[in-house]
Amino acid sequence: MATAQAESTIPTGIWQSDPIHSSVGFAVKHVVGTFRGTFDEFAATLTDTDGSPKLSGRAKVEGLQVKDQNLYAHLLSPEFFDAEQNPEIVFESKRIERDGDRVVVDGELTVKGVTKEVVARGEITGPAPGPDADRLGIDLETIVDRHEFGLDWQMDLPGGGKTLGDDVTLSVHVELVKQEA
Amino acid sequence: MKVLAISGSLRRDSHNTVLARAAAELLPPSAELELFDGLKAVEPYDEDDDVGGGPPGVARLREAIESADAILIATPEYNSSIPGQLKNAIDWASRPLRENALWGKPAAVVGASTGMFGAVWAQAEVRKTLSASGARVIETDLPIGHADQAFTDDGRLADVELRERYVEILDELLALAEQTQETGKLAA
Numbered sequence: 080m081a082t083a084q085a086e087s088t089i090p091t092g093i094w095q096s097d098p099i100h101s102s103v104g105f106a107v108k109h110v111v112g113t114f115r116g117t118f119d120e121f122a123a124t125l126t127d128t129d130g131s132p133k134l135s136g137r138a139k140v141e142g143l144q145v146k147d148q149n150l151y152a153h154l155l156s157p158e159f160f161d162a163e164q165n166p167e168i169v170f171e172s173k174r175i176e177r178d179g180d181r182v183v184v185d186g187e188l189t190v191k192g193v194t195k196e197v198v199a200r201g202e203i204t205g206p207a208p209g210p211d212a213d214r215l216g217i218d219l220e221t222i223v224d225r226h227e228f229g230l231d232w233q234m235d236l237p238g239g240g241k242t243l244g245d246d247v248t249l250s251v252h253v254e255l256v257k258q259e260a
Numbered sequence: 261m262k263v264l265a266i267s268g269s270l271r272r273d274s275h276n277t278v279l280a281r282a283a284a285e286l287l288p289p290s291a292e293l294e295l296f297d298g299l300k301a302v303e304p305y306d307e308d309d310d311v312g313g314g315p316p317g318v319a320r321l322r323e324a325i326e327s328a329d330a331i332l333i334a335t336p337e338y339n340s341s342i343p344g345q346l347k348n349a350i351d352w353a354s355r356p357l358r359e360n361a362l363w364g365k366p367a368a369v370v371g372a373s374t375g376m377f378g379a380v381w382a383q384a385e386v387r388k389t390l391s392a393s394g395a396r397v398i399e400t401d402l403p404i405g406h407a408d409q410a411f412t413d414d415g416r417l418a419d420v421e422l423r424e425r426y427v428e429i430l431d432e433l434l435a436l437a438e439q440t441q442e443t444g445k446l447a448a
Binding site for chain 2: 148153156157163232
């Protein structure tokens with residue numbers, strides 16, 4: 080049955096993210112809570128035209144969405160993403176493995192000009208027919224140490240402790256649309 | 261390559277002004293040092309006054325920073341922190357964020373004090389405020405302690421090791437300025 084095969088393989092062809100029904104974001108501990116942000120401008124592509132599937136994504140740092148303009152500027156400054164020198168966050172997969180609705184993606188993540196190997200895990204759904212073309216859902220998550228990418232800002236709290244956590248959870252939820260051959 | 265030096269001390273015979281000026285002969289021939297002499301004239305920060313280029317003293321400060329490829333700040337330490345007028349100037353130069361004169365500007369901070377610690381805490385605070393303003397700040401500091409005995413009569417650092425460290429900081433600052441210029445050219 081075709082569906083049984085689809086559950087253990089990555090579909091072939093070229094698939095591009097639908098920006099409306101996709102999101103890319105991060106979460107990091109802040110004092111006692113969790114601070115979240117999203118990147119509004121991004122694109123992800125899944126390609127398998129030669130038997131080896133590849134997932135790649137790019138997000139514009141300037142597309143960062145946070146709720147305060149001074150915080151936005153601070154995050155774009157050299158203390159954080161250094162947007163003028165490093166305008167994009169880039170991911171390129173090296174290996175994708177699917178087991179039913181589970182998926183593991185190994186790849187290289189580049190943030191602030193630093194490239195590191197990461198392993199992202201999550202769920203894969205479909206492909207299934209959409210209103211326009213077949214669609215495939217991929218939800219991935221990985222945790223990185225922001226200091227490995229040179230995002231070192233920190234501030235001691237007046238009563239002791241640190242303002243910002245070191246581990247950052249990156250989340251990608253993409254709905255990919257099959258492109259016509 | 262133009263380096264703008266700002267001494268955080270207003271005093272006529274300031275050790276920090278001597279320290280800022282001492283950078284001139286330690287820079288390579290390709291770079292020139294300009295000492296900013298308008299710090300005392302920078303008006304007290306008031307967002308209501310920040311229209312156009314700002315009040316005259318502020319406009320001069322902002323223009324001087326904008327026209328420089330890198331900035332060098334020599335700071336004294338008052339009550340374990342930054343002198344008020346220097347902080348006031350950084351606050352003006354930091355507004356508005358992302359369009360400000362300090363945004364992406366390569367910067368180094370040095371400091372002198374007559375005590376034994378050489379304004380090391382003030383330097384850390386200046387680096388912190390410059391970084392928060394969007395500048396690219398070199399991490400290395402240059403604490404000149406016992407500043408009343410640290411300079412020769414002609415305004416050079418007497419200690420050879422400190423002089424070499426100053427040269428290293430200035431070289432790092434110029435390398436950062438060149439790198440920033442190159443990236444700017446690529447982006448343009």
